[in-house]
Amino acid sequence: MTTTVRPGPVSTLQTMNDKLGAVQVSEKSLAGVPQLLVDLQRLSEDQETADIIFLVDREEERIYAHRIILQARCRSFQTTKRDEICRIPGCTVSPTVSGNPTQIRLPHINANVFRQFILYAYTGKIIFQDARVFELMILAQDIGIDELKAACEDYVVSTLSVTNACTYLAAVMEIQEKSSNAKCTSSLLERCTSYIGENATECVKTSSFLNLPKDGIIKLISSDYFCLEEEDVWRCVLSWAKHKAGVMASLLPGRWTEEERTRVCQHLAGVINHVRLLLIDSQVFAEEVEPTGAVPMELSLERYRHAALQTSSKAPFFINSTALGSVQMSSNVPSMCNNNSNSGANGMGITSFGDNDKRLQPRLLQNLFPGSSILKNDKLHLQTTLNAWYGVPKQNWRLVFRASTNGFSASAFHRYCDGVAPAFVIAQSSRGEISGGFTDVPWAKTNRKGGYIHSERSFLFTLYSEQEPPTKYDIIKKPYAICYHPEVGPIFGAGADLQIANACNSSMDSYSNLPHSYDGGNNASSSSLFGDYNFTITEYEVYTLSAPSPPVNKLKTDRL
Structure with a gap:
């Protein structure tokens, strides 16, 4: 089990600034915040002043709290009607004798998880435990602290790995079985299933895979994408x-x-x-x-x-x-x-x-482009199309750049991708088209006029489009295969046949002038790649070989 202590998802200074609008709060003026958090944590443990006692778990373990804190922090204590204490699903509130704390029974909540919740409600601190993070997320949803629920989701996504993916899958399936209010875990269930499927070769070797419940095994092997x-x-x-x-x-x-x-x-x-x-x-x-x-x-x-x-x-x-x-x-x-x-x-x-x-329907046998945020789920099979064009059916590729992670600027592209070859550039437009290019030579500064670089094997491709079937466009003007320009992202061809602009996610400066240096046959046009001459790219990735591959013969233009 992994335990991680984190501050809340938003810093105290940022929260204060947001609430005060244009009035900026300096760090010096918040010098007392650390001690405030210490005092609030001490308050959360103070039984003498508590006016609420939660009887948690089947053993009815007593956890103390203060109604005024919960009213300030939790939606289920803010939306009550007259004479109501709270609106937590599954709770039972006992009649209260004047002057005594109100008792609220939560037999379905784990005591350790509830303590984590109370700590967050008072101080904004989170103690994550892999096996319990989904319970904490459901609790945050039920009691009504949205930022805690979001923090749990972010934690799962950021820590998902070969070693814990099956543990997460088992945990989220157990939560869904026990709770009728676990809709918020559905996306995480699919995320875990997809991750295990894409990394099946390694995940099935873990002890957590062997410990999966039967319904977890069925969930995995029923998928077409269990690789x-x-x-x-x-x-x-x-x-x-x-x-x-x-x-x-x-x-x-x-x-x-x-x-x-x-x-x-x-x-x-x-x-x-x-x-x-x-x-x-x-x-x-x-x-x-x-x-x-x-x-x-x-x-x-x-x-x-x-x-x-x-x-x-x-x-x-x-x-x-x-x-x-x-x-x-x-x-x-x-x-x-x-x-x-x-x-x-x-x-x-x-x-x-x-x-x-x-x-009789074969699964996708292997995740050839691991980690791709574009070629995944129902687009996973398109990986085999790229390898068919490359000429090595089972070639594995390694992610070297993702714009949404590393930056959409031209400088970010060149920082990660200059000198990298061979390379696939896989891009997705705001309309959903998936196209790109392949080069067997790297982007690098050159003395040649215009920054053009010769290639024997570069090609462009349309991979997913409502207008075009998967199509490969071979280089015909080889001296102009790719172009290096420090203020622009990847450029293929003179013209250019494909140019992905700086800040391509927030402009329409990217464009395609196909066919120019690349052969598209009789049907290619400037709209073949991304549906129009100019377009917005919402994501693009660059992959290179994960291991050396045998020599590849040049392939002719193909339509699948």
């Missing part, structure tokens, strides 16, 4: 089931006791249906999957039926009855043969699988 080969999806699911069943990780199915096999199968029940068994290599299926005894008979039969469809046009298909284990083959097995009107489609009497059958 693993289907054989590896099966292997990580089996590792999870063996861990849950208490079976040695290295123990092969043939060495399991019947009791161990039963326990593993119990954990795989309901999970194995989300593994796309039809996509698993036949040898792996026969040697690694079926020996577990976890595959229902109908799924095994469908797997072999699918294999028959794949080979029917090449050679007669025969099923080895031993490969099916305990499944007895006979002419009476309905899943294997079909006498309906579709039986003649392949000449074998075997039913065709539908084109929309999700079990």
Whole structure:
């Protein structure tokens, strides 16, 4: 568990200045604030002056507070009707004897989380604990301190990593199961799921993955963006089931006791249906999957039926009855043969699988551009298009620059990207188009007139657009492939075919004069990349190789 102590999301000086408007408050005039916070923390622990007692958790642990502080800080104490103390969901307020503190029962709230909340309400200090941050966020929502809720969200996003992503996923799913008012966690649930999917190769090796609940495993492997080969999806699911069943990780199915096999199968029940068994290599299926005894008979039969469809046009298909284990083959097995009107489609009497059958839809096998804020979620598959154009299908790339993080200025681009090659520039416009360029030579100062740099392999591309399919535009005037200009971002071609301007997110100075130095065939125009001659770029990223790749032959202009 990680614990992080942070000040509130907005500094005291900034808050004071905001409230006073044009009247600026100096640091010297706030010299007493540190001692004030110490005194307020001491007040939060003062039982003698407290007029509210929270009875928290099932053990009804007593936590003291002052109504006037909570009224000043918490919306649920500000919006009460006459004779109401507060409006906290799930609370019970006990009748109060005059002169005694009011008792408020919160049996569903963890005592440690509530102490963190009270500390923040009095002082603005936050003590984050990874496993409890979602509970604190729900509490902040229910009691009504919006800046604390926002701080929790920021903490999760900023600390999400391979080691804690599965822990966060399990925590947020548990919160959603327990709380009927957990809508604020939905975006974080998707953020965790996407992060794990994009970094699946590393995340499945962590202990937190092995400790996920069953619904967490199902959530992950149901996604098209769980970036693993289907054989590896099966292997990580089996590792999870063996861990849950208490079976040695290295123990092969043939060495399991019947009791161990039963326990593993119990954990795989309901999970194995989300593994796309039809996509698993036949040898792996026969040697690694079926020996577990976890595959229902109908799924095994469908797997072999699918294999028959794949080979029917090449050679007669025969099923080895031993490969099916305990499944007895006979002419009476309905899943294997079909006498309906579709039986003649392949000449074998075997039913065709539908084109929309999700079990036949491959996942994105790998996150080739990790960390991209553009090529993610439903745009993740476009990564493979870029690699196809580059010529190395499974090439991995490393992020070197992101405008929203490093700055939209031309100087920021050159600070991070000068001297970097090969490089993909991937940009997204305010209208949603995704286009960019590739160069095998770096941007750098040059003595050549105009700052132009020669390239043999540079190209531009349209990747996502309502007007254009994914299209690659090769360099035809090679001496003018890219251009170095210290006051402008990336420039491709003389003309320019693509120029991303300084402060491109707040102006329409970026433009495309395609085709000029790059070949777009008969259909290319200045609107091919971003829908118009001038445009606003809301985000762009630059990637370079994460590891050396073999030589690549020059590719011709392609349309996918």
